[in-house]
Amino acid sequence: MNHTNNTVVNEFILLGFPSLQKFYPVLFLVFLLIYLFTVTGNILIFLTIILNCNLQIPMFLFINHLSAMEILYTSVIIPKMLSTFVTSSNRIPFNSCMIQLYLFSSLGASECYLLTVMAYDRFLAICKPLHYSALMTNLKSFQLASGSWVGGFLSPVLPVTLISKLVFCGPNSINYFYCDAQPLLRLSCSRTYLTEATITILASGLIFSSFLLTVISYIFIILTILRIPTSSGRKKTFSTCASHLIVVIMYYGTITCIYMQPMSSFPLEINKVLSLLYTVVTPMLNPIIYSLRNKEIKKALWRTLQRVKCHTS
Template identity: 75%
Template sequence: MGYTNGTTVTEFIILGFPSLQKLYPVLFLVFLIIYLFTVTGNILIFGTVWMNYKLHIPMFFLLNHLSAMEVWYTSIIVPKMLSNFVANSRSISFNGCMVQLYLFSSLGASECYLLTVMAYDRFLAICKPLHYSVMMTNMTSLQLASGSWVGGFISPILPVALISQLVFCGSNQVNYFYCDAQPLLRLSCSSTRFAEAAISILATGLIFSSFLLTVLSYIFIISTIVLIPSATGRKKAFSTCASHLSVVVIYYGTIICMYVQPMSRFSLETNKAMSLLYTVVTPMLNPIIYSLRNKEIKESLGNMIRRMTRTEDKKL
């Protein structure tokens, strides 16, 4: 057992979706397909950009980092969730739970920063086209992408440290499908007021600052697009940022509902449903959005698949 009365918890039991236990075989198949599609789709996007020299520009370099984040992001959550659907034991060690919480939070923060950087890249490309090649060089995009990763992995250190120092001496059953802050705080038998306040402040600051900068970038972008005299020019300018804007709306819409609120505002069941959106569904939608709405990605992906098909035909 992970605990006894009067002793601290050494492991947690991830309950997942107890009310849907009879559907676990179906859920396993559904989420396995989604996970395989997510990983395959994002790797295809990454490979398409990597193999096409014409796409070695800042916009697609940043997209590659987004694809890498999505693969790691969903891989922190889904494999463990899948194993819990079929395994008799759904336990995770205390340290393993803290590591999952930290990695998940870090990648989520990194994605916020990267989406902001991608919005800034589109702002420079559309609003300052004559200065774009000077202001957004390959080195600049590398520094911004690296800053997103580093900033993301620094941001959750304090919240995770606060949670890891809480006393867990009662139930060790986490009514969630991964180790997230809210269900863990509800399990603690010590005061969580300071931890909750710190997490809410830090999460709100991170999410709103990155979201505000992204929104400001798009206000300038849309203002500039509207002033373009030709309809063709307006359509072309908007198409370069439509994919990113779609991802921003989906991603921020869910995480703002989840984290920019008092911890107890929604029930855990409601939070589970919202968590599924940004941990499982959004990473799956990103490759679809970018492959369907981005002309360069669509053409390069088609060319790569045709080359692979011809190579296999020659081997046969």
């Protein structure tokens, strides 16, 4: 679509959830509590692993990186969303919008890579236990986790650059709670077919490849577990990767619905709900999943809380 005037948009208005405007005070309290719980829970897991020497092994070091990603992930989205609930000004400058889009996309891509690496770690631990300590050292885990960060922050450079080059000549109201690709493409008065196709192909390639590698890892893991002669042995072995599997299902289940299809074909309201699941709900549940399902983290977390209590009393 060609633009009809020469006015260039230099800021956007985030509408958030206009149909729920009368509930904004309640929504502010709910999402504030969720944000505080998410940040506090992930910080506790992060500190617990750092402060306990017995947790300084690759599996828990990967969880530390995941916790750091979740803290940053929600901090890119929720504070701005909270401000839309309590202020009449929901404006965000064009450059800030592009920065939010880039950071959000980078952290999402980094999490895809990290979840794949964590699946590979569980594959080595369960399928090649005799060689695990040699194949997955702390240095190797650091290199793989660092690669996830670097790969994640490189992945959205082209899509965000293409979006930033589009012409926005009005209206400038984004019917969304953060700057995401789909609502921005709908606002542009440029031809967006090439940009949309590029983003869909790159996002689908990233999600599909990382999910496929994760699935392959779990196929070998499940086959190995099924060969264990005792039910107690199978249950104990599966428990070491159950938490990661739950997170993988929740995360990929939502982002697949949003990004692995033409963006213009998906209803924006449904997109909002799915986005809330993986930007707000999943990061909140991760501390619960990893702390409640892992006895070592629970014990270490309790010791850390007792230590903090002794220092403060």
